[in-house]
Amino acid sequence: MQSKILICMNINDFAQHPFLAGILSVTRLDGSLSVVIDTKPGELTVARFQSHLDSGIVAAIICETGVPDIQAVVNSCRTPIVVFGSPKSRTRRQGLCYVMSDDTGIGIAGARHLFGIGGFRSFAFAATPGEGWSDKEERGFVSFLERKRRPVRVCRGVTDAELDGFLATLENPAAVMAANDLRALEVANACRRLGIDIPRQLSLIGVNDNEVLCNGVSPSLSSIGCDHEREGRLAIECLLEMMRAPQKPHPALIRLKEHWVVERESTAIRGTPAHTIEKALAYIDRHINRPVRVTELVAHLHVSRRLLEIRFREILHCGVNATIVSRRLDHYRRQLLHSKQSARAVARACGFSDMSYLTRTFKARFKRTPGELRGETCAS
Numbered sequence: 590m591q592s593k594i595l596i597c598m599n600i601n602d603f604a605q606h607p608f609l610a611g612i613l614s615v616t617r618l619d620g621s622l623s624v625v626i627d628t629k630p631g632e633l634t635v636a637r638f639q640s641h642l643d644s645g646i647v648a649a650i651i652c653e654t655g656v657p658d659i660q661a662v663v664n665s666c667r668t669p670i671v672v673f674g675s676p677k678s679r680t681r682r683q684g685l686c687y688v689m690s691d692d693t694g695i696g697i698a699g700a701r702h703l704f705g706i707g708g709f710r711s712f713a714f715a716a717t718p719g720e721g722w723s724d725k726e727e728r729g730f731v732s733f734l735e736r737k738r739r740p741v742r743v744c745r746g747v748t749d750a751e752l753d754g755f756l757a758t759l760e761n762p763a764a765v766m767a768a769n770d771l772r773a774l775e776v777a778n779a780c781r782r783l784g785i786d787i788p789r790q791l792s793l794i795g796v797n798d799n800e801v802l803c804n805g806v807s808p809s810l811s812s813i814g815c816d817h818e819r820e821g822r823l824a825i826e827c828l829l830e831m832m833r834a835p836q837k838p839h840p841a842l843i844r845l846k847e848h849w850v851v852e853r854e855s856t857a858i859r860g861t862p863a864h865t866i867e868k869a870l871a872y873i874d875r876h877i878n879r880p881v882r883v884t885e886l887v888a889h890l891h892v893s894r895r896l897l898e899i900r901f902r903e904i905l906h907c908g909v910n911a912t913i914v915s916r917r918l919d920h921y922r923r924q925l926l927h928s929k930q931s932a933r934a935v936a937r938a939c940g941f942s943d944m945s946y947l948t949r950t951f952k953a954r955f956k957r958t959p960g961e962l963r964g965e966t967c968a969s
Contacts, residue, residue: 711761715744770798
C-alpha cells in the first residue's frame with residue numbers, strides 16, 4: 590500500500606518549479622509513495638488541511654508563500670510536515686522541519702558583488718513587498734553597504750508608476766539589487782521606459798538565476814544562483830526520515846548557505862573584463878594536460894557562457910574553446926621541442942588521446958605536423 594504525501598505549492602509560480610523538481614526526483618524512484626499536489630496554497634486553511642488528512646494523506650511538504658496562516662496549519666496536527674520557509678514561532682514539535690535558503694547571505698552576496706565592481710554613486714534594493722525572504726535579502730544588502738558607509742534606498746512600490754518614480758531619482762551610475770529575477774525584469778522594463786541604459790547608467794542583479802528570464806532579455810540579467818532543487822531533495826528526504834522513524838530526533842531547521850553570482854551583461858560593462866580573462870587563462874593553464882570544457886570554465890568563474898564568449902572575443906579576439914585548444918597546442922609544441930620522447934608519447938603526457946585529431950589541428954596552427962617539427966629540430 591502506497592503512502593500518500595501532500596505537496597502544497599503554487600506550481601504556476603515558476604520560482605517554485607526547482608523545489609518541486611527536487612522533491613519528485615526522489616519520490617519517482619520510491620514505489621511506496623503516492624504524491625498529491627495542492628496547487629492553491631492561498632486556500633490552505635486548517636479545515637482544508639484536515640480534509641487532506643481525512644483523504645489518507647500521511648505527511649506533507651508545504652511552501653509557506655501565500656498560505657494565510659502557516660503556523661495554525663502546522664500546529665493543527667501531529668502529522669510529519671516540512672515547510673519551505675522560516676519558522677514563525679520558537680515553539681517546535683516532533684515531526685516538523687523548516688527548509689530555507691540563507692536569504693540574508695544572498696543579500697550580502699549581492700551587495701558585495703556590486704560594491705566590488707565600484708564606481709557607483711547610489712545603491713538601491715527593489716523589494717518584493719510582503720515576502721519574508723525579500724525582507725531578509727534586504728537586511729543583508731543594507732547591512733553590508735552600511736558597514737561600507739554607503740547609503741541604500743529601498744523600493745517597495747509595486748506599480749509601474751511607483752517603480753519609475755523611484756528609479757528616476759537615483760543618482761547615476763546606480764547599482765540595484767532586485768529581490769528575485771522577476772523583480773529584476775520589472776526594473777529592467779522600467780529602465781527601458783525611462784531611457785536608463787543598463788549597464789552603463791544602472792547595473793542590475795537579481796536572485797534565483799532563472800535562465801529563461803535572465804537570458805531571455807537584452808541585456809541579459811546577472812543573478813545570484815541558489816540550489817533550490819537541492820532544497821527540494823533535502824525536504825523530501827527529511828520528511829521520509831520523519832515518517833519512517835517518528836521518535837528519532839530530527840532537525841527543526843535546515844538552512845542552505847550555498848549561493849553564487851552568475852554575471853551577465855546587466856553588470857558586465859562596469860566590471861573588469863581583463864580580470865575575468867586572467868582568471869580563465871590561469872585555470873586553463875593549471876589544467877593544461879587535459880581538455881578543459883567551456884561549461885567547466887563557466888562554472889569555475891561564475892559567469893554565463895554568453896558573457897564569457899563576449900569577453901574572450903573582446904580581449905583576445907578569439908572564442909573560448911578555440912583559446913583552450915590553442916593554449917594546449919602551444920603547450921604540446923613546447924614539450925615536443927624539449928623532450929626526447931616520441932611525438933605520440935608527448936601527446937599522451939599532454940592529455941591528447943586522438944593522435945590523428947592532434948596532427949590535423951597542430952598542422953592547421955603551425956603549418957607542419959608534430960613529426961615534421963621534430964624532424965626539423967633534430968636536423969638543426
